Amino acid sequence: MKIVVCLKQVFDTEAKITLDASGQINKQGVTLIINPYDEYSVEEALRLKEKYKGEVTVITVGSDEAQSALRQALAMGADKAVLVNPGDIELDEYATSIILAKAISTLEYDLVFGGYMAIDDGSSQVAARVADLLGLPLVNTVTKLEVADGKAVATHDIDGGSEVVEVPLPAMITSQVGLNEPRYPSMKGIMQAKKKPMTKLSLADLGLDASQVKPKVKPLSYFLPSPRQAGRIIPGEPAEAVAELVKALREEAKVI
Amino acid sequence: MAKGIWVFVEQRDGKVRKVTYELLSEGRKIVDNFGGELAAVLVGSNVSDMAASFGEYGADKVYVVDRPELANYTTDGYSNVLAELIKKYEPAVVLLGCTLGGRDLSAMVAQKVNTGLLTDCTDMYLEDGNLVFVRPIYAGKALTKVCCLDTSPIMATIRPNVFAVSEPQAGRAAEVIKEDVPPGDIRQIIKEVVMQISTRPELTEANVVVSGGRGLKGPEGFALLEQLADVLGAAIGASRAAVDAGWIPHSLQVGQTGKTVSPVLYIACGISGAIQHLAGMSSSKCIVAINKDPEANIFKVADYGIVGDLFDVVPILTEELKKVLAS
Numbered sequence: 001m002k003i004v005v006c007l008k009q010v011f012d013t014e015a016k017i018t019l020d021a022s023g024q025i026n027k028q029g030v031t032l033i034i035n036p037y038d039e040y041s042v043e044e045a046l047r048l049k050e051k052y053k054g055e056v057t058v059i060t061v062g063s064d065e066a067q068s069a070l071r072q073a074l075a076m077g078a079d080k081a082v083l084v085n086p087g088d089i090e091l092d093e094y095a096t097s098i099i100l101a102k103a104i105s106t107l108e109y110d111l112v113f114g115g116y117m118a119i120d121d122g123s124s125q126v127a128a129r130v131a132d133l134l135g136l137p138l139v140n141t142v143t144k145l146e147v148a149d150g151k152a153v154a155t156h157d158i159d160g161g162s163e164v165v166e167v168p169l170p171a172m173i174t175s176q177v178g179l180n181e182p183r184y185p186s187m188k189g190i191m192q193a194k195k196k197p198m199t200k201l202s203l204a205d206l207g208l209d210a211s212q213v214k215p216k217v218k219p220l221s222y223f224l225p226s227p228r229q230a231g232r233i234i235p236g237e238p239a240e241a242v243a244e245l246v247k248a249l250r251e252e253a254k255v256i
Numbered sequence: 257m258a259k260g261i262w263v264f265v266e267q268r269d270g271k272v273r274k275v276t277y278e279l280l281s282e283g284r285k286i287v288d289n290f291g292g293e294l295a296a297v298l299v300g301s302n303v304s305d306m307a308a309s310f311g312e313y314g315a316d317k318v319y320v321v322d323r324p325e326l327a328n329y330t331t332d333g334y335s336n337v338l339a340e341l342i343k344k345y346e347p348a349v350v351l352l353g354c355t356l357g358g359r360d361l362s363a364m365v366a367q368k369v370n371t372g373l374l375t376d377c378t379d380m381y382l383e384d385g386n387l388v389f390v391r392p393i394y395a396g397k398a399l400t401k402v403c404c405l406d407t408s409p410i411m412a413t414i415r416p417n418v419f420a421v422s423e424p425q426a427g428r429a430a431e432v433i434k435e436d437v438p439p440g441d442i443r444q445i446i447k448e449v450v451m452q453i454s455t456r457p458e459l460t461e462a463n464v465v466v467s468g469g470r471g472l473k474g475p476e477g478f479a480l481l482e483q484l485a486d487v488l489g490a491a492i493g494a495s496r497a498a499v500d501a502g503w504i505p506h507s508l509q510v511g512q513t514g515k516t517v518s519p520v521l522y523i524a525c526g527i528s529g530a531i532q533h534l535a536g537m538s539s540s541k542c543i544v545a546i547n548k549d550p551e552a553n554i555f556k557v558a559d560y561g562i563v564g565d566l567f568d569v570v571p572i573l574t575e576e577l578k579k580v581l582a583s
Contacts, residue, residue: 011394012365013395013512013513013531013535014531014532015394015397015530016531017394017397017398018395019398025393025394025398026303036513039507053385060532065457086523092372093372093373094366094367094372094373097367106412109410117359117361119394119395119512120393120394120514121393122375122376122383122391122392122393122395123375123458124359124363124372124375124376125359125363125366125367125373125375125377126361126363127363128331128360128363128364128367129363129364129366129367131364132367132368133363133367134557137331137443137444138331138360138364138444139331139444140331140356140359140360141356141360143287143506153447155511157356157507158329158356158357158449158460159266159268159273159355159356160451160452160458161269161449161450161451161452162449162450162507163448163449163450164446164447164448164449164450165445165446165447166444166447167444168443168447176506177499177506177509177513177514178505178506178507179566194502215372215403215405216371216372216404216407217372217402217403217404217405217407218372218402218403218404218405219400219401219402220388220400220401220402220403221400222398222399222400222401223398223399223400223401224391224397224398224399225392225396225397225398225539228538228543228556228557230555230556230557230558231543231558231559231560232559232560233550233555233561233562233563234560234561234562238564238565238568238569238572239359239572240271241562241564242562242569242572242573242576243576244479244575245544245560245562246576246577246580247575248560249542249544249560250580253521253541253542253559253560255464255521255541255542256464256490256521256577256580256581
């Protein structure tokens with residue numbers, strides 16, 4: 001079974017977000033990780049490989065810095081990595097999807113995985129776009145997956161519950177919290193990862209030019225939320241404090 | 257807004273999600289100020305009877321696709337239908353709720369109609385004649401103002417609870433336009449649907465959320481929160497610590513790798529306030545924190561805090577609220 005996992009390098013969840021002098025998100029000194037939802041995808045792909053044999057290829061669109069995320073996935077057990085470095089151009093989800101789909105179309109696959117969203121931009125659309133471009137059926141927010149006989153049977157979150165959906169392979173699956181517990185790379189895995197193939201591609205290598213990946217959305221500005229004012233601690237014994245709290249919620253905050 | 261604003265109606269078994277009415281209400285304000293028309297798009301099976309009702313919430317037109325294959329939501333079926341309608345009528349703006357279903361549908365449709373998509377927006381307004389949107393990034397640790405570039409339609413998903421629902425105008429009529437759009441090849445075969453049997457509102461749409469963390473000490477702790485939530489008609493949420501400990505399902509996790517909530521009232525019990533958790537709930541209108549540790553981070557964002565053992569405080573709070581809300 002051949003599996004492709006799309007992943008994205010993102011800021012660590014503990015990162016404090018600041019703006020630089022030009023009003024852009026400050027990337028200095030931030031620890032970078034594999035998007036946690038994508039990490040579930042890597043883990044799920046590895047489990048399928050262990051069950052059915054085959055090959056797991058991880059792919060990302062990013063700068064050379066993103067190699068560390070790919071290396072980590074290789075250290076977890078993925079076999080090959082593809083980095084598409086589009087150079088210094090603005091990308092949106094549309095553009096990223098065109099690039100990913102083009103790169104994936106050159107690979108063999110039974111399944112393509114992605115995280116259901118990236119924790120940085122929160123946008124949850126690249127996987128669907130890639131699925132559409134590749135003509136794959138999509139199942140989002142998957143928490144349980146069984147693959148057999150050319151079909152994937154996925155349990156996935158829907159609003160207010162869950163659903164079991166069957167799709168034919170090849171298919172695009174996006175991972176949700178609960179799918180699995182990603183493994184830590186072993187020392188042996190980390191050593192082996194250094195020798196695993198990492199293909200680096202440019203847009204030109206994919207036969208794309210900048211006009212084909214022109215973004216459709218544009219960030220106009222970035223700003224930080226106004227910090228919440230710490231409110232007040234209501235003192236006293238529990239009964240007193242609670243009475244005071246309920247009064248405040250009713251009369252001051254007017255929320256109950 | 258010459259060709260108007262469309263709002264996709266999110267419904268299951270004829271029950272419409274509140275976010276649909278929120279978007280119709282806000283869409284109405286925009287078209288009232290700047291012209292154009294507001295349309296609701298209703299897709300499903302046996303839904304035609306409910307079409308006219310969207311007029312009362314501000315829709316001028318309601319486009320309806322009513323076919324048996326659309327009884328259940330499927331990514332293929334619904335995205336094919338919505339994309340075809342967009343291609344036919346070319347609306348200027350298409351809005352959906354940023355629910356799981358809205359995220360799923362909007363991304364697929366945006367690609368099918370070759371346009372941009374702004375997800376999880378918390379505001380939208382016209383500025384110099386352009387519709388701009390505000391979206392939280394890094395789970396709300398920063399925000400960005402965004403617009404679409406020469407692409408049509410402008411598509412966005414809007415987070416539930418950010419716009420108010422206007423009072424429905426009884427008797428206000430909408431023109432109902434029936435469209436028979438084939439849903440195409442539906443490859444997602446639904447084997448089973450398990451709705452949580454719960455009288456509780458959905459976490460991301462709830463007006464009140466009662467949330468628990470490590471301080472609950474175990475699954476039994478959540479029983480206390482259930483009682484409090486019952487009194488308030490609240491949804492239950494949890495911090496990652498409580499989820500990782502296996503006390504409560506993943507689906508109830510609030511935070512950067514969980515759900516983002518924007519309730520009117522958020523009551524955090526035994527939650528220390530890790531940055532990832534705060535990211536998921538800091539847009540709540542009013543935050544109450546109950547925690548033993550006076551140094552806990554949660555108190556830095558809470559409007560009201562009680563330093564104390566939640567096992568003492570929560571039952572008293574439940575009783576007190578019961579009394580007050582009954583009066």
